[in-house]
Each structure stands twice: as C-alpha cells, then as structure tokens.
Amino acid sequence: MIMGIVTTGIISFTLISINIGYTSHFLGIWLKSWAMAYLVVIPAILIIGPKVQGIVDKLFKERPTEPNRN
Secondary structure, three states, X not given: OHHHHHHHHHHHHHHHHXXXXXXXXXXXXXXXXXXXXXXXXXXXXXXXXXXXXXXXXXXXXXXXXXXOOO
C-alpha cells in the first residue's frame, strides 16, 4: 500500500504541475487528485494484480533443470 501512496503522489504531482503549473491553488488541487488516484489504484491493484501475476507466472514458468552430466 505504501508503494501505491508514493506512486500516485509522484504521478499526480507531475501531471498537475505540467497541466496547470504552480498556481496558488496547486496544493489543494494536487492533494484532491492524489486522494482520487489512490482511491482508484488500490482496488485496481487488489483486483487486477493477482490476475496479472497469474499471467506472468504462466509466461515465465520455470522449466525443470536437467541433472549435470559431467
């Protein structure tokens, strides 16, 4: 969950600063955007994350190693 806080904070800060610049209302707009981003990303991570992990596990399944024949 901490990674979600940091990631959404960085992304929302960057996008708000690019789109509106540093105005007198920047802090309030950024905090509101950050909160909304966090509310969206955490359920998405909890719902989508395990499915993506399953796909990755299938794609990169470890093959059994053959015994060394020296």
